[in-house]
Amino acid sequence: MHWHILGAGAIGCLWADFLTQAGQKVSLILRDQASLAQWPAGGRLEITEAEQPHHIHCQLETPDAEVPIRHLLVATKAYDTLSAVEAIQPRLHDDTEIVLLQNGMGQQEQLLERLGNVRLWAATTTAGAWLETRNKLHCVSRGDTHIGPLTDNTSALPSGWDRLDIPLHPGSDIQTHLWRKLAINCAINPLTALFDCRNGALLEDSGRIELMRNACREVEHVATAAGIELFPEPLEVRAAAVARATGENFSSMLQDIRHGRRSEIEQITGYLCQQADRLNIEVPVNHSLLQGIRALSPTGQR
Numbered sequence: 044m045h046w047h048i049l050g051a052g053a054i055g056c057l058w059a060d061f062l063t064q065a066g067q068k069v070s071l072i073l074r075d076q077a078s079l080a081q082w083p084a085g086g087r088l089e090i091t092e093a094e095q096p097h098h099i100h101c102q103l104e105t106p107d108a109e110v111p112i113r114h115l116l117v118a119t120k121a122y123d124t125l126s127a128v129e130a131i132q133p134r135l136h137d138d139t140e141i142v143l144l145q146n147g148m149g150q151q152e153q154l155l156e157r158l159g160n161v162r163l164w165a166a167t168t169t170a171g172a173w174l175e176t177r178n179k180l181h182c183v184s185r186g187d188t189h190i191g192p193l194t195d196n197t198s199a200l201p202s203g204w205d206r207l208d209i210p211l212h213p214g215s216d217i218q219t220h221l222w223r224k225l226a227i228n229c230a231i232n233p234l235t236a237l238f239d240c241r242n243g244a245l246l247e248d249s250g251r252i253e254l255m256r257n258a259c260r261e262v263e264h265v266a267t268a269a270g271i272e273l274f275p276e277p278l279e280v281r282a283a284a285v286a287r288a289t290g291e292n293f294s295s296m297l298q299d300i301r302h303g304r305r306s307e308i309e310q311i312t313g314y315l316c317q318q319a320d321r322l323n324i325e326v327p328v329n330h331s332l333l334q335g336i337r338a339l340s341p342t343g344q345r
């Protein structure tokens with residue numbers, strides 16, 4: 044099997060390692076020649092996991108390469124999905140398998156609309172990884188990954204994924220898992236970005252706790268109306284447990300805002316607010332969180 048990975052960031056490189064260890068051939072599709080030039084010749088990717096270093100070699104290419112793509116993993120940020128896939132669309136075939144491995148929602152439907160007849164899966168992961176440089180990856184945790192089909196013409200898992208040595212949970216209810224991740228992200232990420240605090244600090248102040256509780260109740264209301272069962276316990280209880288368990292972490296949204304980068308707020312709280320509008324549900328707390336993060340975001344990036 045030959046997997047192409049579109050989005051050679053932290054998660055794309057992590058999956059390059061997982062797929063390579065599972066005996067698959069891996070090519071990283073880099074944005075352009077300038078990105079390609081930042082990689083060492085031979086596509087050497089160094090990985091450190093549990094303080095143990097190892098390395099793999101990936102083929103490197105740009106979107107305009109001519110090799111057909113039969114198996115594609117998309118691991119860009121959610122907002123880059125459409126433009127990134129459009130750039131390689133001429134290389135896709137009717138039977139190409141595509142997996143979207145990202146946070147956020149909305150991009151999955153947009154891609155389906157754009158591509159029409161494809162074999163598409165969505166996946167969501169609690170794995171954690173970061174890049175020290177372009178080709179130096181630190182795997183913090185393999186986490187748990189849920190994956191499920193978004194189209195009828197797929198099997199439970201994409202080709203070769205049964206050999207991945209990671210906690211992988213295939214299932215037909217991927218929408219529920221995408222919503223669960225969205226709900227936790229809505230509850231924690233915008234608040235940490237607005238208060239410029241670690242996840243755990245959300246639980247140290249009665250005003251923040253109250254705001255998180257109100258945001259959670261709105262999210263639950265929308266999810267229920269959309270036919271999604273989130274967690275057995277109330278979202279505010281689950282979100283508080285996650286904030287406690289990841290107390291020392293700075294959320295990715297906070298890090299994006301601190302570094303002046305575009306965040307995934309539109310695909311997280313923005314998606315939630317769109318669904319609320321569609322279902323005629325008032326979500327004032329989430330609307331104000333959305334506006335608050337937009338105000339902190341680089342201008343013109345939505």
Ligand SMILES: NC(=O)c1ccc[n+]([C@@H]2O[C@H](COP(=O)([O-])OP(=O)(O)OC[C@H]3O[C@@H](n4cnc5c(N)ncnc54)[C@H](OP(=O)(O)O)[C@@H]3O)[C@@H](O)[C@H]2O)c1
Pocket residue numbers: 049050051052053054055072073074075078118119120121123126127128130144145146147168169170171172173174295307
């Ligand atoms: N990192 C984690 O621990 C983690 C954990 C769980 C979920 N996630 C989710 O996984 C997704 C990816 O996150 P990440 O941390 O891996 O992000 P990232 O490090 O920013 O990687 C995204 C990559 O996509 C590339 N890209 C964007 N547009 C492209 C295009 N048109 N053609 C080719 N490459 C393109 C970017 O290239 P440039 O550098 O050239 O812009 C970048 O290398 C996000 O939805 C995130 O929320 C991340």
